[in-house]
Amino acid sequence: MQPSAVAVGLVVLGLTAVASAQSADKAKVVDAFGTSQRRIGTAAKWEPVNVGDLLAPATWLKTGANSAVLLALPDKHVMRVGANTTVELKALGKDKAYSFNVAAGKVWSIVNSASKPAKYEIETPSAVAGVQGTLFGVFHDATDDATNVSAAEGQVEVRQGGKKWMVKQGSCTNLKRGMKQDAVVMDQPEHIRVMWKLLREREGWMRGGGEKLDRERVERGLQDFDQRHRAAMMEFWKRRQAAAAKAGQRPGPPRGPGKPNGRR
Numbered sequence: 001m002q003p004s005a006v007a008v009g010l011v012v013l014g015l016t017a018v019a020s021a022q023s024a025d026k027a028k029v030v031d032a033f034g035t036s037q038r039r040i041g042t043a044a045k046w047e048p049v050n051v052g053d054l055l056a057p058a059t060w061l062k063t064g065a066n067s068a069v070l071l072a073l074p075d076k077h078v079m080r081v082g083a084n085t086t087v088e089l090k091a092l093g094k095d096k097a098y099s100f101n102v103a104a105g106k107v108w109s110i111v112n113s114a115s116k117p118a119k120y121e122i123e124t125p126s127a128v129a130g131v132q133g134t135l136f137g138v139f140h141d142a143t144d145d146a147t148n149v150s151a152a153e154g155q156v157e158v159r160q161g162g163k164k165w166m167v168k169q170g171s172c173t174n175l176k177r178g179m180k181q182d183a184v185v186m187d188q189p190e191h192i193r194v195m196w197k198l199l200r201e202r203e204g205w206m207r208g209g210g211e212k213l214d215r216e217r218v219e220r221g222l223q224d225f226d227q228r229h230r231a232a233m234m235e236f237w238k239r240r241q242a243a244a245a246k247a248g249q250r251p252g253p254p255r256g257p258g259k260p261n262g263r264r
Helices: 190-202 217-247
Strands: 006-011 027-033 036-040 059-063 068-072 078-081 086-092 097-110 119-124 127-131 135-141 146-153 155-160 163-168 171-176
Touching: 059 068, 119 135, 127 135, 127 146, 127 155, 135 217, 146 155, 146 163, 146 190, 146 217, 155 171, 163 171, 171 217, 190 217
Parallel strands: 006 127, 097 119
Antiparallel strands: 006 155, 027 068, 036 059, 059 086, 068 078, 078 097, 086 097, 097 135, 119 127, 135 146, 146 171, 155 163
């Protein structure tokens, strides 16, 4: 994996999450459905994931279609791994540091600010999300090498080179590796707001009240979200390319989808 060109920092106060007690420096699979596999490093054989498994650092986790895995991390952090996702669990609590590498797909996470992690980073090929305590989602489209970051709680500091943008609660931004111009911080478009509402209403980990996934209603809703999100991102980057061509510049941010909110 090449070093990312974008850094995303997220900060929030006062959010807690419920997670099972477990061995330090390991992630516990507290719920799962569909097809999911794991392996240590890149040379080992893929093996099935089962509820109750303890996953060590350097474990790769891969989910299939209509699948999800819920991970309880040390210090009461929680991560939901969505369908068609490949993620490496790089660091899992040693010295209060957490690091994940999302090669493709979607993850959601609650970071327990009370535990004050020394580091909580989610890396994609086009972004690094550095977290202090928040509820957020990172979605990476490996085909387009594009990442969407949205915050349901707290605020997100997005950095690229020497530039910074603040993404507050209810906002999102889109990034591509090697972007030269400013990113757009916008109000979350409807399909992202609907996605967050669905998770809040149907999955207890979002409310600190349980460790269960909702296979039926949530997965159907997320399938609809995937279709709408893909269409919205295609339109976003199409407009960005058109704006860049008109200005005679490398692709930069257009207006949409979503309404720019000026929260810098």
